[in-house]
Amino acid sequence: MKRVLITGFDPFGGESINPSWEAVCRLPDAIGEIALCKRQIPTVFGAAPAAVLAAAADVRPDAILCVGQAGGRAAVTPEYVGINLCHARIADNAGRKPQDESVVPDGPAAYFSTLPVRRMVEAVLAAGVPCACSYSAGTFVCNEVLYALLHHFRGSGVRVGFIHVPFLPQQVETGQPSLSLESISAALQAAVTVLFDE
Amino acid sequence: MKRVLITGFDPFGGESINPSWEAVCRLPDAIGEIALCKRQIPTVFGAAPAAVLAAAADVRPDAILCVGQAGGRAAVTPEYVGINLCHARIADNAGRKPQDESVVPDGPAAYFSTLPVRRMVEAVLAAGVPCACSYSAGTFVCNEVLYALLHHFRGSGVRVGFIHVPFLPQQVETGQPSLSLESISAALQAAVTVLFDE
Amino acid sequence: MKRVLITGFDPFGGESINPSWEAVCRLPDAIGEIALCKRQIPTVFGAAPAAVLAAAADVRPDAILCVGQAGGRAAVTPEYVGINLCHARIADNAGRKPQDESVVPDGPAAYFSTLPVRRMVEAVLAAGVPCACSYSAGTFVCNEVLYALLHHFRGSGVRVGFIHVPFLPQQVETGQPSLSLESISAALQAAVTVLFDE
Amino acid sequence: MKRVLITGFDPFGGESINPSWEAVCRLPDAIGEIALCKRQIPTVFGAAPAAVLAAAADVRPDAILCVGQAGGRAAVTPEYVGINLCHARIADNAGRKPQDESVVPDGPAAYFSTLPVRRMVEAVLAAGVPCACSYSAGTFVCNEVLYALLHHFRGSGVRVGFIHVPFLPQQVETGQPSLSLESISAALQAAVTVLFDE
Numbered sequence: 137m138k139r140v141l142i143t144g145f146d147p148f149g150g151e152s153i154n155p156s157w158e159a160v161c162r163l164p165d166a167i168g169e170i171a172l173c174k175r176q177i178p179t180v181f182g183a184a185p186a187a188v189l190a191a192a193a194d195v196r197p198d199a200i201l202c203v204g205q206a207g208g209r210a211a212v213t214p215e216y217v218g219i220n221l222c223h224a225r226i227a228d229n230a231g232r233k234p235q236d237e238s239v240v241p242d243g244p245a246a247y248f249s250t251l252p253v254r255r256m257v258e259a260v261l262a263a264g265v266p267c268a269c270s271y272s273a274g275t276f277v278c279n280e281v282l283y284a285l286l287h288h289f290r291g292s293g294v295r296v297g298f299i300h301v302p303f304l305p306q307q308v309e310t311g312q313p314s315l316s317l318e319s320i321s322a323a324l325q326a327a328v329t330v331l332f333d334e
Numbered sequence: 335m336k337r338v339l340i341t342g343f344d345p346f347g348g349e350s351i352n353p354s355w356e357a358v359c360r361l362p363d364a365i366g367e368i369a370l371c372k373r374q375i376p377t378v379f380g381a382a383p384a385a386v387l388a389a390a391a392d393v394r395p396d397a398i399l400c401v402g403q404a405g406g407r408a409a410v411t412p413e414y415v416g417i418n419l420c421h422a423r424i425a426d427n428a429g430r431k432p433q434d435e436s437v438v439p440d441g442p443a444a445y446f447s448t449l450p451v452r453r454m455v456e457a458v459l460a461a462g463v464p465c466a467c468s469y470s471a472g473t474f475v476c477n478e479v480l481y482a483l484l485h486h487f488r489g490s491g492v493r494v495g496f497i498h499v500p501f502l503p504q505q506v507e508t509g510q511p512s513l514s515l516e517s518i519s520a521a522l523q524a525a526v527t528v529l530f531d532e
Numbered sequence: 533m534k535r536v537l538i539t540g541f542d543p544f545g546g547e548s549i550n551p552s553w554e555a556v557c558r559l560p561d562a563i564g565e566i567a568l569c570k571r572q573i574p575t576v577f578g579a580a581p582a583a584v585l586a587a588a589a590d591v592r593p594d595a596i597l598c599v600g601q602a603g604g605r606a607a608v609t610p611e612y613v614g615i616n617l618c619h620a621r622i623a624d625n626a627g628r629k630p631q632d633e634s635v636v637p638d639g640p641a642a643y644f645s646t647l648p649v650r651r652m653v654e655a656v657l658a659a660g661v662p663c664a665c666s667y668s669a670g671t672f673v674c675n676e677v678l679y680a681l682l683h684h685f686r687g688s689g690v691r692v693g694f695i696h697v698p699f700l701p702q703q704v705e706t707g708q709p710s711l712s713l714e715s716i717s718a719a720l721q722a723a724v725t726v727l728f729d730e
Numbered sequence: 731m732k733r734v735l736i737t738g739f740d741p742f743g744g745e746s747i748n749p750s751w752e753a754v755c756r757l758p759d760a761i762g763e764i765a766l767c768k769r770q771i772p773t774v775f776g777a778a779p780a781a782v783l784a785a786a787a788d789v790r791p792d793a794i795l796c797v798g799q800a801g802g803r804a805a806v807t808p809e810y811v812g813i814n815l816c817h818a819r820i821a822d823n824a825g826r827k828p829q830d831e832s833v834v835p836d837g838p839a840a841y842f843s844t845l846p847v848r849r850m851v852e853a854v855l856a857a858g859v860p861c862a863c864s865y866s867a868g869t870f871v872c873n874e875v876l877y878a879l880l881h882h883f884r885g886s887g888v889r890v891g892f893i894h895v896p897f898l899p900q901q902v903e904t905g906q907p908s909l910s911l912e913s914i915s916a917a918l919q920a921a922v923t924v925l926f927d928e
Contacts, residue, residue, distance in 0.1 A: 210408070210511045217839060219811055219865065236848070245811060246840030254830070264504045266512050271813065272866035305464045305517060313408040313511035314464050319503060415615055415641060417667065434650070443613060444642030452632070469615065470668035606804070606907045660900045662908050701860045701913060709804045709907035710860050715899060 138332055139171050141197035142324075143188055145204050145277070148179035148229050155304045156203040159320040167328050173197065177281070180230040181222055184277045185239075185284035192294070199251065199295040199331050200285055203324065204278035206300035210313035212323040213270035214256045215298040218282030219246045223275040239283045247286035251297030252334075256327040263326035265319045273298055299327060336368050336530055339395035340522075341386055343402050343475070346377035346427050353502045354401040357518040365526050371395065375479070378428045379420055382475045383437075383482035390492070397449065397493040397529050398483060401522065402476035404498035408511035410521040411468035412454045413496040416480035417444045421473040437481045445484035449495030450532075454525040461524035463517045471496055497525060534566045534728055537593035538720075539584055541600050541673070544575035544625050551700045552599040555716040563724050569593065573677070576626040577618055580673050581635075581680035588690070595647065595691040595727050596681055599720065600674035602696035606709035608719040609666035610652045611694040614678035615642045619671035635679045643682035647693030648730075652723040659722035661715045669694055695723060732926055733765050735791035736918075737782055739798050739871070742773035742823050749898045750797040753914040761922050767791065771875070774824045775816055778871050779833075779878035786888070793845065793889040793925050794879060797918065798872035800894035804907035806917040807864035808850045809892040812876030813840045817869040833877045841880035845891030846928075850921040857920035859913045867892055893921060 144157030157176050165172055173195045177187040192200060206213065220243045222234040253269055260267035273279040282298040289296050301323070302315045315323075342355030355374050363370055371393045375385040390398060404411065418441045420432040451467055458465035471477040480496040487494050499521070500513045513521075540553030553572050561568055569591045573583040588596060602609065616639045618630040649665055656663035669675040678694040685692050697719070699710045711719075738751030751770050759766055767789045771781040786794060800807065814837045816828040847863055854861035867873040876892040883890050895917070896909040909917075 210506070216815070217813055219840060219842075221810070221842075221865075244838050244840075245842050246813060246838075248813075248815075248839050264502070265514075266503045266506045266510070268507070270866075271815075271869060272864075275865060304462075305513075306462045308408070308464050309466070311408055311466065312464070315503075315512075316463075316514040316517040318516050319514040414617070417613055417642060419612070419644075419667075442640050442642075443644050444615060444640075446617075446641050468668075469617075469671060470666075473667060606902070606905055660898070661910075662899045662902045662906070664903070664905065700858075701909075702858045704804070704860050705862070707804055707862065708860070711899075711908075712859075712910040712913040714912050715910040 137169055137171055138198045139173060139195060140328060140331060141173050141175065141192055141195045141200045143175045143177045143202045145179045146176055146229065149226050151307060153304065154205050155301050155320055156205050158304065158317055159301065159324055160203055162321055163324060167325055170328055170331065172328065178229055179277050180228045181232050181234055181277055181280055184281050188281060188285060189288060197294065201251065201328065201331065202281050202298045204298065204300055207303045208312065209300060209302050211266035211268045212260055212320065213268055213300045214253045214327065215249060215273040215282060215300060216253050216269055216271050217246050217248050218273055218279055218286050220244065220283055221275050222280050228277055239280050240287050243287055247283060247290065249297040250286065250295045251331060253297065255330045255333050259326040259330045260323045263322050265323040267323060270300060273300065295331065299324065336396045337371060337393060338368055338526060338529060339371050339373065339390055339393045339398045341373045341375045341400045343375055343377045344427065347424050349505060351502065352403050353499050353518055354403050356502065356515055357499065357522055358401055360519055361522060365523055368526055370526065376427055377475050378426045379430050379432055379475055379478055382479050386479060386483060387486060395492065399449065399526065399529065400479050400496045402496065402498055405501045406510065407498060407500050409464035409466045410458055410518065411466055411498045412451045412525065413447060413471040413480060413498060414451050414467055414469050415444050415446050416471055416477055416484050418442065418481055419473050420478050426475055437478050438485050441485055445481060445488065447495040448484065448493045449529060451495065453528045453531050457524040457528045458521045461520050463521040465521060468498060471498065493529065497522065534594045535569060535591060536566055536724060536727060537569050537571065537588055537591045537596045539571045539573045539598045541575045542572055542625065545622050547703060549700065550601050551697050551716055552601050554700065554713055555697065555720055556599055558717055559720060563721055566724055568724065574625055575673050576624045577628050577630055577673055577676055580677050584677060584681060585684060593690065597647065597724065597727065598677050598694045600694065600696055601699065603699050604708065605696060605698050607662035607664045608656055608716065609664055609696045610649045610723065611645060611669040611678060611696060612649050612665055612667050613642050613644050614669055614675055614682050616640065616679055617671050618676050624673055635676050636683050639683055643679060643686065645693040646682065646691045647727060649693065651726045651729050655722040655726045656719045659718050661719040663719060666696060669696065691727065731763050731765055732792045733767060733789060734922060734925060735767050735769065735786055735789045735794045737769045737771045737796045739771055739773045740823065743820050745901060747898065748799050749895050749914055750799050752898065752911055753895065753918055754797055756915055757918060761919055764922055766922065772823055773871050774822045775826050775828055775871055775874055779875050782875060782879060783882060791888065795845065795922065795925065796875050796892045798892065798894055801897045802906065803894060803896050805860035805862045805896065806854055806914065807862055807894045808847045808921065809843060809867040809876060809894060810847050810863055810865050811840050811842050812867055812873055812880050814838065814877055815869050816874050822871055833874050834881050837881055841877060841884065843891040844880065844889045845925060847891065849924045849927050853920040853924045854917045857916050859917040861917060864894060867894065889925065893918065
């Protein structure tokens, strides 16, 4: 039995829900031989990676999959790379808005995800949910979490990755893309299933 | 008990499914006091409105709601108006591609839908599905059906309208918007519920 | 020598400029054998069509081409049809926000533009500017002007039409489409050139 | 007098022109105290970075600014980061389509641009052209050039960066964003002006 720590964020940017946590908290406790440990983490620079690391110390997972909201995207997007940059256009949930700061001072410019990103994309598409590989996790808290975890677990056996998900239908007005909670949940389940594929 | 004739189209434009018929054929046979008579119609100029009129002669509905695919739209869009124009960029399923033809020679430029479009939009949004009123049903078979039916049933008691629905997730690759079949079905059910509201 | 009355709007919706007037006011006074009479009109329901009609009584044009801003569109879009509906999401410049009102009570649902729309699209594309025919002028002041003029000049020899233009680069932040003032001006000149083609 | 090597690509992906070279080749030979050496490079993996390095050996520039086409983008986008990945959906101009290959085997995951990206964005916006910082140069030849140059010139005094530009109006049909050649040229000139700002 493998253990996966899977996280979603609390709402931010004026939204009252966050599709990442709505989908994560409804996942089953196990998918096949993979046990899921679910945690909500705050949309706050510094506090978000700290919360994942604390949970990881508790759970001792084989893999960590963080899930976040990417409003405006039309597809579920596993992230290929995290970069060493925090640069916010809007305030996080603690009111902070870092400009051109490093995640890890003197850290390398980027790390590639250690989850099987291409395999995850194929699996989600096969489940009938729109999906594409993304090469930018942005420069907000989502990217900070991805980079910080990849830095922390570099060289360890713990696999780390991130998936961005679209808005839910009730978050958008008109013209903007969204995906139903059912589709997002199906995508996450399909992705989890292949996390330990070679 | 009211009777509603509700139609979806067959696949066109190189697609192997059409979300309009996928959603319509899965609707229940009745929603509250409203009975649903479902029909698939062909994506063919001339044949499509003829098929709806033939079904209407059989069913004798109180209202007709036609549903069609609008690839690229991110929301369910009840149509406000049908115009007296057929102008195709791609061939219909009979290979026809009319250019600047009338639906009804010497007919008026347009008819407004006789379904309660604003009420339908509110009902779909309340069901948690992205929805917006559209002021253009295009110039392909969908618009032809809407205009032809509004022309035929003008002055009668039969209410006529059209709803466009987005692609399903399996129809899109990346970046393009889509909605799950569950969301589209929920939208149609919510819309049907208010068809006879004043 | 033919006379064309060409109009642009004042800024609205929080913008400090309106690309329609910026482009119109920089046009030459004549293009070939076509004289241009330029007027700015207010983005106000009722006052806008009244201003065009007053100018037309003065100028006695052979054709009227109104130009307006369509923020979010990526191409110059000649409008095919005006509908008998005023329905505003934002207030006009007099603070009015009509909901489901007619432009002309008991008027027909719509009029088709009496300018050669397809020819205009070809001419603009040939000038190297992105252009497409639009089948909805919206339900704000632009559509009101188009419908009101088509109604007023129905059966007369005066040709009437409308062109929507994108935002200028300085109006957008990121990700949103825009066109340079040079491109918009080139588009309008190309369109004017073919206004009297059969 | 500073020397800047500035490059554009040849057309690819079925296009008959490439806006990057169209704009670069029309730039003046000097902007203030900055001399511009212009080169066209091939849209071919491997050959493209080799061509820039050969030109750099000849020109001995103080800075290198490569410009490329990013069809679908609505704004001029200076790139913040190049990643160690070649992954093509379409063939390059030599028919090659690498899948998940490294630019530099065993190189770091990414390098940050050594040009003043934020300053460049401000300067382009001040010139009235839509502009935004991009955090992904993709995984095609553009990104390969950026990464390969940043790797080669790491620790040297030569500054390296990349700017993506939208399609030209004549490359798009409808709905797709584009920018005029005048706007793209103005953007590049504004960016060059601040290349040596601290």
